[in-house]
Amino acid sequence: DIQMTQSPSSLSAFVGDRVTVTCRASQGISNSLAWYQQKPGKAPKLLLFAASTLESGVPSRFGGSGSGTDYTLTISSLQPEDFATYFCQQYYSTPHTFGQGTKLEVK
Amino acid sequence: QVQLVQSGAEVTKPGASVRVSCKASGYAFTTYYMHWVRQAPGQGLEWMGMINPSGGSTTYAQKFQGRVTMTRDTSTSTVYMELSSLRSEDTALYYCARGIGYNYALRYWGQGTLVTVSS
Numbered sequence: 672d673i674q675m676t677q678s679p680s681s682l683s684a685f686v687g688d689r690v691t692v693t694c695r696a697s698q699g700i701s702n703s704l705a706w707y708q709q710k711p712g713k714a715p716k717l718l719l720f721a722a723s724t725l726e727s728g729v730p731s732r733f734g735g736s737g738s739g740t741d742y743t744l745t746i747s748s749l750q751p752e753d754f755a756t757y758f759c760q761q762y763y764s765t766p767h768t769f770g771q772g773t774k775l776e777v778k
Numbered sequence: 779q780v781q782l783v784q785s786g787a788e789v790t791k792p793g794a795s796v797r798v799s800c801k802a803s804g805y806a807f808t809t810y811y812m813h814w815v816r817q818a819p820g821q822g823l824e825w826m827g828m829i830n831p832s833g834g835s836t837t838y839a840q841k842f843q844g845r846v847t848m849t850r851d852t853s854t855s856t857v858y859m860e861l862s863s864l865r866s867e868d869t870a871l872y873y874c875a876r877g878i879g880y881n882y883a884l885r886y887w888g889q890g891t892l893v894t895v896s897s
Contacts (some may be wrong), residue, residue: 717885734822
């Protein structure tokens with residue numbers, strides 16, 4: 672199984688800050704990576720797929736990058752509605768494993 | 779619009795089985811794989827497996843092999859996930875989710891079904 676190591680597990684930031692979350696795969700996943708946002712009591716919401724392709728309707732302040740084993744989610748200027756938990760997922764091979772999650776909190 | 783509507787919450791005992799349904803609408807049911815993902819209280823997301831509604835073939839995470847069965851009914855556009863030999867650690871919110879199509883990123887999600895395993 673491919674292990675996805677996501678960091679940090681939690682992060683405090685101000686509105687307007689630029690934040691970065693990283694995911695490292697235990698082997699190369701050829702950009703087969705998605706990022707999700709989850710708010711309490713809600714199903715996850717797809718933000719990006721193929722490492723850097725923005726899902727329709729997602730604000731452009733969300734961006735993704737990376738290759739091989741290392742991937743990054745960047746939020747360029749945090750908005751109040753962005754405080755949530757973020758997960759990465761590889762779908763290169765089954766099982767399609769998730770990172771442990773990053774809880775983004777207001778500082 | 780695409781909708782995935784899951785069955786209601788279940789309370790069951792250790793050793794029993796549970797079956798959760800997911801009714802799809804708004805798209806060609808047999809065209810997209812359906813996945814099952816679970817989330818224990820306060821925990822992360824765990825991919826359980828997927829089913830191809832076209833032929834019914836399945837792929838399960840090794841962790842659940844022998845305990846999980848995913849099936850589909852094309853006449854009602856419904857997929858089912860049955861988990862057997864339940865234990866307390868199986869208490870979780872179970873989601874069905876549909877991929878984009880040309881990759882397995884999960885674009886559409888059901889509302890989740892809470893399964894509680896308790897004696």
